Amino acid sequence: MPSHSNSDVDYPHLMPPDPTERLQSFVQLITQHQSALRAYIVTLLPGSPSVADVLQETNMVLWKKRESLREDSEFLNWAFTVARYEVMHHRDRLRRDGRVVFSNQMIELLADEEAQSAASNSRDVSMDALDDCIAKLSRKEQELIEFRYTPGKSLEQYADHTGASASSLRIALMRIRRNLKLCVESKIALGTR
Amino acid sequence: MKREDLESRILELLDGNASVERAAELEQILRSDPQARSVYRTLSRLHSALGARYEGKAEVETIFPARFQRSTPSTSRWLLGGSIAAAAVLMIAFLMFRKGPAVSDAVAYRLSPGAVCEVSYANGSKASHGDNLSNGAQVNLLGGSFECSLRNGAHLVIEGPAEFYLQDQNHLVLERGVGWFQIPQTAKGFSVSTNELEVIDQGSEFGVLSLSKGPDQVHVLSGKVALTTRIGSRTSEVLTAGQVRVVNHDGTLLPLPPNPGRFRSTLPGEMPYLYFNFDKVDRTGKIQVEGNLPGANVIQAHLIGDDPTSRLVPGAVGNAISFGEGEGAWIDTNWSGFNGNTPRSAAFWFKFEKDAQKTGLVPAAIAWGDPDNHFNRKWKVWFPRDSGDGELHACISFGGDRFYDSHVLDDGHWHHLAAIYTGKTHEDGLPDCSLYLDGELCKLEHQFGAGGKPYTNTVDTLTGGPGDGPLRMGYGITPDLPKFEGMLDEIYIYQGVIDEKIINSLRAAGPPVGGD
Numbered sequence: 106m107p108s109h110s111n112s113d114v115d116y117p118h119l120m121p122p123d124p125t126e127r128l129q130s131f132v133q134l135i136t137q138h139q140s141a142l143r144a145y146i147v148t149l150l151p152g153s154p155s156v157a158d159v160l161q162e163t164n165m166v167l168w169k170k171r172e173s174l175r176e177d178s179e180f181l182n183w184a185f186t187v188a189r190y191e192v193m194h195h196r197d198r199l200r201r202d203g204r205v206v207f208s209n210q211m212i213e214l215l216a217d218e219e220a221q222s223a224a225s226n227s228r229d230v231s232m233d234a235l236d237d238c239i240a241k242l243s244r245k246e247q248e249l250i251e252f253r254y255t256p257g258k259s260l261e262q263y264a265d266h267t268g269a270s271a272s273s274l275r276i277a278l279m280r281i282r283r284n285l286k287l288c289v290e291s292k293i294a295l296g297t298r
Numbered sequence: 299m300k301r302e303d304l305e306s307r308i309l310e311l312l313d314g315n316a317s318v319e320r321a322a323e324l325e326q327i328l329r330s331d332p333q334a335r336s337v338y339r340t341l342s343r344l345h346s347a348l349g350a351r352y353e354g355k356a357e358v359e360t361i362f363p364a365r366f367q368r369s370t371p372s373t374s375r376w377l378l379g380g381s382i383a384a385a386a387v388l389m390i391a392f393l394m395f396r397k398g399p400a401v402s403d404a405v406a407y408r409l410s411p412g413a414v415c416e417v418s419y420a421n422g423s424k425a426s427h428g429d430n431l432s433n434g435a436q437v438n439l440l441g442g443s444f445e446c447s448l449r450n451g452a453h454l455v456i457e458g459p460a461e462f463y464l465q466d467q468n469h470l471v472l473e474r475g476v477g478w479f480q481i482p483q484t485a486k487g488f489s490v491s492t493n494e495l496e497v498i499d500q501g502s503e504f505g506v507l508s509l510s511k512g513p514d515q516v517h518v519l520s521g522k523v524a525l526t527t528r529i530g531s532r533t534s535e536v537l538t539a540g541q542v543r544v545v546n547h548d549g550t551l552l553p554l555p556p557n558p559g560r561f562r563s564t565l566p567g568e569m570p571y572l573y574f575n576f577d578k579v580d581r582t583g584k585i586q587v588e589g590n591l592p593g594a595n596v597i598q599a600h601l602i603g604d605d606p607t608s609r610l611v612p613g614a615v616g617n618a619i620s621f622g623e624g625e626g627a628w629i630d631t632n633w634s635g636f637n638g639n640t641p642r643s644a645a646f647w648f649k650f651e652k653d654a655q656k657t658g659l660v661p662a663a664i665a666w667g668d669p670d671n672h673f674n675r676k677w678k679v680w681f682p683r684d685s686g687d688g689e690l691h692a693c694i695s696f697g698g699d700r701f702y703d704s705h706v707l708d709d710g711h712w713h714h715l716a717a718i719y720t721g722k723t724h725e726d727g728l729p730d731c732s733l734y735l736d737g738e739l740c741k742l743e744h745q746f747g748a749g750g751k752p753y754t755n756t757v758d759t760l761t762g763g764p765g766d767g768p769l770r771m772g773y774g775i776t777p778d779l780p781k782f783e784g785m786l787d788e789i790y791i792y793q794g795v796i797d798e799k800i801i802n803s804l805r806a807a808g809p810p811v812g813g814d
């Protein structure tokens with residue numbers, strides 16, 4: 106005997122075989138790819154204070170539209186598409202506010218290249234590799250990185266704390282991050298992380 | 299440019315410290331040099347990973363529905379930053395619509411029979427039943443329909459389950475549910491927003507579907523509205539009578555065929571219900587299904603078993619079905635049942651002869667949903683024997699949580715039972731339900747089901763999936779399970795909460811307590 110269907114959701118039509126398992130799988134997908142999505146947004150909106158907002162809005166759309174996802178393997182490309190639209194919207198707002206933004210063409214170029222490398226394992230910074238590389242820094246260097254990236258802390262606070270000038274700390278920070286980049290790349294290349 | 303200088307310029311940009319001129323120079327370099335872009339992407343990923351790492355540990359108890367979380371999420375630290383964002387999405391989506399209470403402009407509202415509605419305000423106060431609705435009201439319509447006319451003449455009917463927020467007399471946020479809106483000239487400019495779209499009236503009658511399992515839709519029934527999507531490309535369009543749009547995942551709008559009958563513009567006079575009448579069961583076992591529940595006319599019920607007509611016995615009212623005769627029988631339907639935490643009531647007559655149903659496994663009188671006892675995903679009204687006193691009692695089971703009445707019921711007499719679930723949850727997390735036996739409210743004892751304490755108390759009756767059973771009555775006839783050894787009559791299933799007046803009217807046609 107036929108079941109009673111809900112015609113409100115016949116377009117687009119996608120009824121998962123097992124709703125509970127499907128939603129568990131979707132939650133896992135969205136959690137697993139948060140770092141990739143965040144990195145994608147940072148790449149397209151460098152220096153923007155809106156990264157968290159854009160990520161939240163992207164997540165909201167992905168959650169709301171989760172029934173549109175046809176195959177788990179398409180998740181990242183689909184999520185990047187949604188994120189790209191959110192980035193473009195925020196970019197317009199940032200530009201109106203006088204902030205530095207990439208041109209549309211630059212964003213499209215970067216977005217295309219990120220999408221092409223979406224399937225590659227090498228695209229993500231391994232957290233374990235990063236942890237190992239941070240552990241190799243001196244205590245002061247670790248403190249500096251922590252002050253730079255911890256919400257609520259700043260280089261200026263660290264400068265006050267240590268007596269160093271903010272400009273010298275910025276130079277030191279540049280060096281530390283270049284070294285971290287080299288360290289992470291070498292670990293990935295060696296397959297050690 | 300030297301590699302070191304390029305990296306410094308990139309980090310300057312990522313830190314937000316680049317001037318417009320320096321950023322433009324860097325962009326020129328990146329656009330023309332793929333290797334420079336590769337360096338840029340590597341540094342931006344590092345920069346992002348550092349940001350996520352130091353955003354700190356936070357509660358990963360997300361507001362993704364708890365039932366979908368794994369028991370031991372394997373989030374590593376660098377995911378937590380994103381998980382915080384992911385976890386906060388729905389809460390932020392909810393909170394972003396919240397404003398402080400505006401100037402009060404209280405209006406009366408009405409609910410359909412059996413509707414369950416909770417109204418609260420940002421300051422934490424809750425409205426009592428019968429109170430007027432003020433600006434800033436957050437309404438959780440668990441079931442039924444809600445109708446209201448605002449001060450400016452805007453008239454609306456919302457069908458539950460729904461959640462909506464009356465920001466002020468000119469703006470309503472429909473977080474979930476189906477709404478119909480009729481806007482007179484005096485209220486022109488009235489707007490409705492959902493997570494995905496905003497509709498601004500321009501002298502119209504329109505309907506909005508804010509769906510949790512599909513994209514949002516707008517149907518214009520008369521007049522004109524301005525529609526803008528709130529996601530992706532932020533598309534805008536003016537719609538006129540007969541036009542329907544659905545929001546695409548990228549924020550564009552797609553047309554749909556008109557469906558003018560979809561929206562309810564008045565409250566239903568009766569609570570939606572189904573009625574299974576056993577007075578006429580034909581030789582094929584087909585059972586008459588009546589009622590005003592939408593779709594009742596296509597619901598089919600069949601008595602599965604040998605010689606259906608032989609099972610008709612004198613009932614509480616007209617004929618009843620005796621399920622335990624011979625090899626046993628049960629009733630199958632094609633109706634999936636009420637899902638989620640939709641308020642519901644089941645009322646029926648039953649009779650058990652002494653010592654009936656003396657088996658370890660007991661089939662249900664009425665049940666639908668997912669049988670897994672580790673969750674509250676089913677609705678089951680049944681009569682198990684107590685393992686302690688050996689007596690037969692009535693029970694409501696959601697799967698993990700069960701509620702037993704203490705009356706002994708295998709006395710050979712007809713009794714009337716009403717099992718009710720309001721859709722609400724008590725402060726201790728247990729579902730709010732009640733049983734009325736022969737018109738009297740029972741004192742229920744809570745126990746856990748066969749699976750022990752459920753992974754979550756949340757009631758989420760699952761329907762329509764491959765493992766979810768439709769409505770069945772007297773079900774348990776498998777090679778391994780025994781038959782239902784009782785009689786059932788006059789089965790009513792309501793989409794809503796029935797009160798004592800309805801229960802007494804259902805009992806009125808039957809025998810008195812202790813009668814045959």
